[in-house]
Amino acid sequence: MNDSTPTATTAAEPEAAAPAPVDRSVAILVWVSQRGVFLFTATLIVFASVFVNGFASFVNLTDVFYRAAPIGIVAVGMTFVVISGNYLDLSVVAQVATSAVILIAVSNEYGIFPAVLAALLVAAVYGLVNGIAVGYFKANAVIVTLSTTYIGLGILRWLSGGSIFFGPEDGPIRALGQVEVLGLPLSAVVLVVMALLLAFMLDRTNFGFTIRAFGSNNEATRLAGVNTSRVVVGAFLLTSVAAMVAGFVLAAFSNTAVSTMADGFDFGALAAIIIGGTSVFGGRGSILRTLLGVIFVSVLTNVLVLSGVGFGWQQMAIGLLIVVAVSLDTIARKVATS
């Protein structure tokens, strides 16, 4: 399946390059902008393992996985919203935090199954509100999810009083957080499973196909007889479920939950998606690309931290990456089509 993903997204490349005597530099530009993330991720990892002290140790790589997993799960889910052409879901910040707090706080009182049920309910409400406002009312996704973020975070902080919740040391959540599969933390396994599942949905099911079609040309998709509003609701629901899982992973990792624990997940996940090469105009992109984007950003952050670079510079690096990645893509497409 992973083999098919890049070929699907790069299928447009031969077409673009086909009108024969295209300039050599243009071809290189198109190639880099299409495959860039594969190239850069590989280069960065090789560079880091050779030059950065302490990068290629087992402890450090496990740490990278631990940190990358929750935001990665959010990002693979949000890829659906981005491919459907609706920019992003900002409310993942509120969703991840709510799901984490519910998992710890509710399971402390009533046990783990009511907690999971409650979190599912919350995810459904988020997905439906966002999806209906964007899908049926055609409201701008940025503004809709911005407002649901504030509503959700406000309610969460009010109900939780901003306090930190701890799970019992011998509880099931603690146990899950410490499970390791083949030396990898369970959270990394969850990320891979989610990515495989969602990649299957995006590339092999009717739903995924419709999302891509809607993102490429929503009017044509609607005229083809697809209930496009329902497809948008589906994309947002999927993102909400992914955010819920990310909240579980985050809570299990530390056995604690606070309302502020997912701050920065919104733009962080979007940055990974964009750097992976998924187009924010919708239609083009893949789960594999998002996964690579997540790996790239987390390895880069890890390298910067190991090299003693401060928070400010890290933020600037990510911002520059976004602008450069999208500029490259835009210029390549402009040159290729002209």
Next chain:
Amino acid sequence: MTEPQTLSLGDTAATDRAGRLRAVLSRRTEGRAVVLLAVVFVMALALEPLVFTAYEVTLGRVALIGLVALGLTAVILMGELDLSVASTLAVSGVVMASVPNIYAGIAAALVVGLLIGAVNAFFVVKIGINSFIATLGMLFVLRGLAFVLSGEQPVRLTNIEAGIAFGRPLVGPVSPRILLFVLVFIALQVFVTRMRVGREFYAVGGNRQAARDAGIPVDRRVFTGFMISGFVASLAGVINTLELTAADPTAGGTVLLASFAAAIIGGVALKGGRGSIVGTLLGALSLGTIEVGLTLSGVQVDIQQVFIGGVLLIAVITDPASLREATANFRLFRRREPEVQS
């Protein structure tokens, strides 16, 4: 306003009084803001009259929310977004506090704002990136820059006296902050309604290709819009720094939501081409009154956020265009259902 919406008042449906009222409230750009403001004022009078007795506080809050919103309006009118306003506010504040001389600092901060606007516009116009992504990237870059420049700590103003003097009211309740807000409001209102360049913003937002065909230099207008937004955001940063007598690299966190909310409640359409400076002012007035009213009633900040988020959500889905979409969707459903069954 001279938008085409006014013409539709002559519709046959609008001849009877109820239809006319509905047309005014739903079609006119500022309709929803007027309704919200009326509701807020009545509720404030009934529940917390202190809002009006303590009007200095209320006006101060309105000015802070409204200033950034006014700058944003110029960009949104053309169908573009500027997510970097909050970070611009933080960076310009830090730049200002880092310069020893206060006047040089203010000048430097405003120049930084203009520069940021120009960089945003460069990516949008020259390279052709979607403004949402370009300003998102700038949001990260500028936030990082604010942290780097300030050494991750609040920077104290060297001339604290100037900051204290700035906070004093000039005449009655009018503090320099409110005065600046009113000046920016008047300047933008005149610019958008009376000057050719400003009126062309509507054309660019309504139909970019048509505007280009009509000979409007679209790229230059977008440049101007982003520079206005950057300049006004840095002005807000300067005011903020003067009042706190220090620049906080994390400043402006809550400004992004509030300023977008003010513009959207005021009827500015995110697709561009519709909206007004007066509407944004009304939006900021209602939001500021809600915030201060809730604070004075002893409502927690968290619940206030729920209120404002709710108002924004309702505002964005009751936008006339959104409502039309939803009803059309509904009709489409009903028509399609028998086909599916057969």
